[in-house]
Amino acid sequence: MKKLLLAATALALLSSAANAQSIRVGTEGAYAPWNFINEAGELDGYEIDLANAICEHAGIECEVVQNDWESIIPNLLSGNYDVIMAGMSITDERLETINFTQDYYPPDPSLFVATAGAEFDFDNLEGARIAVQGNTIQAAYAEENFADANEILSFATPDQTIADLAAGNVDLILADGSFLQPVVDNSGGAIVFVGPEVMIGGGVGGGVRKEDTELLATLNESLDALKADGTVNQLLAEWYGDDAPAY
Incomplete structure (x- = not known):
């Protein structure tokens, strides 16, 4: 029973x-x-x-x-x-x-951001520390396309990626453009968009x-x-x- x-x-x-x-x-x-x-x-x-x-x-x-x-x-x-x-x-x-x-x-373009003044060659990106939020479309894309020559760092929350970029612990963040736009707008020029747009997801x-x-x-x-x-x-x-x- x-x-x-x-x-x-x-x-x-x-x-x-x-x-x-x-x-x-x-x-x-x-x-x-x-x-x-x-x-x-x-x-x-x-x-x-x-x-x-x-x-x-x-x-x-x-x-x-x-x-x-x-x-x-x-x-x-x-x-x-x-x-x-x-x-x-x-x-x-x-x-x-x-x-x-x-x-x-x-569908929202995924974008890269970095601290102002940083320079990257996305045609030959090598040695960069790329931050993503774990279990996201950006994490899967970064592992597939950049893991061989770069360090992919996974974070539990997107805010942690921003904090570590500001602290100099990572070089790039890959995330949804709609999330990153207000971060860039409110950074006073300290954080800028770099590199190409990436279309992932539907x-x-x-x-x-x-x-x-x-x-x-x-x-x-x-x-x-x-x-x-x-x-x-x-x-x-x-x-x-x-x-x-x-x-």
Whole structure:
């Protein structure tokens, strides 16, 4: 009987997201302006506002919870929340494990930054210490393209890459351009873009478990409506400025 009850509980957890009147959204809370902790100690950012708009349109309650990046997919699969909204790029590799909503941020060029005055030959890059956030599309790209002649340094959070660049512990950072742009803008000229743009991934979307097909449909229906009525574009402009992409 105990095994039957446990099995029934597990089945209920797996199917609850599809029919629930509320959902839990997992986010990193360390990737401004996508998601971050504001001065009031609250989760804030583009994806927080968008998650609330999606839930309002769908007529369901929305709870946003913080989870570190390294375990964000495993904890989705474990049922700790129902959807990931954490600046996560849609990739073929991730699609083997989870499904994604349609993108709510178009494909974003990955860019390099360095301290002002540093010079690099990207046609023959050798000996550079390149910082990336672990388990990202940039980490995979750097390992594939630069590991033979350079040192790839993986960090738990993107803010750590910025701190180590400022401290002189790394030479370059490779990350999403939308994350790096405000860093460069607010650095007073101390941090600058260098090198080429790199297109990786297929835009940013919300990640859901494979079995939660009804939830996926609900999220996509809401995103369709929020794109059509201008809500998504309004939020993009609010969080990414006048040069923000638009749908």
